[in-house]
Amino acid sequence: MGIHLIADLLGVDPKKISKVKVVKKILDRVVAKSGLRSISSSFHQFKPHGVSAVYLLRESHLSVHTWPEYGYVALDIFACGDDESALKAYDMLIDEFRPEVIERNVLRRDLYERVKRADSP
Amino acid sequence: MGIHLIADLLGVDPKKISKVKVVKKILDRVVAKSGLRSISSSFHQFKPHGVSAVYLLRESHLSVHTWPEYGYVALDIFACGDDESALKAYDMLIDEFRPEVIERNVLRRDLYERVKRADSP
Numbered sequence: 001m002g003i004h005l006i007a008d009l010l011g012v013d014p015k016k017i018s019k020v021k022v023v024k025k026i027l028d029r030v031v032a033k034s035g036l037r038s039i040s041s042s043f044h045q046f047k048p049h050g051v052s053a054v055y056l057l058r059e060s061h062l063s064v065h066t067w068p069e070y071g072y073v074a075l076d077i078f079a080c081g082d083d084e085s086a087l088k089a090y091d092m093l094i095d096e097f098r099p100e101v102i103e104r105n106v107l108r109r110d111l112y113e114r115v116k117r118a119d120s121p
Numbered sequence: 122m123g124i125h126l127i128a129d130l131l132g133v134d135p136k137k138i139s140k141v142k143v144v145k146k147i148l149d150r151v152v153a154k155s156g157l158r159s160i161s162s163s164f165h166q167f168k169p170h171g172v173s174a175v176y177l178l179r180e181s182h183l184s185v186h187t188w189p190e191y192g193y194v195a196l197d198i199f200a201c202g203d204d205e206s207a208l209k210a211y212d213m214l215i216d217e218f219r220p221e222v223i224e225r226n227v228l229r230r231d232l233y234e235r236v237k238r239a240d241s242p
Contacts, residue, residue, distance in 0.1 A: 010233060
């Protein structure tokens, strides 16, 4: 059904991930260029720094949570029916955030297809 | 840093997951009772049916995407610093949606802690 890219990034420049204004600019650009289709987006500014951002997409969602004090970003891109745009957005975000360490998991959220296949004669 | 519960549910009654109004009621109640702290929430009604919902939380986020035509729900609860509330919300949502099949993954998003531990003498 969908691809879910789950990535934890370390060693990101705190200046890039401290404020909603900066993060929003990056994410708006990446979502627009990736081919993902944004429905709405919401943001929260943590004090003194740190950002949460979630984009509702036609394809599902994209979220970013940041801890500038650790140079840490938790990134999720969940896209149904469009692996290519999801992977493009992921690559663009890595280019933007330039982490020193990346831990990435890719989940296939295709339980429906698997159960259907198992049921068919 | 956080717990991320990722669950795919099948065999959910389509009536419970077709419309924003119904899903919002369930999620508002679960978030409020679980101990998770909502900052904002956004919803999208797909035509003719199907819902996307994302709650920005103090703890990170909770999202639900539904495909009533398959009885399918994709659920994510990502909570930093509060495993207990995340697990409580999860249990409550399973009680609400009553799926026939559940596939659950639990990710520990603790890259920062692991890297820090590996670096210490």
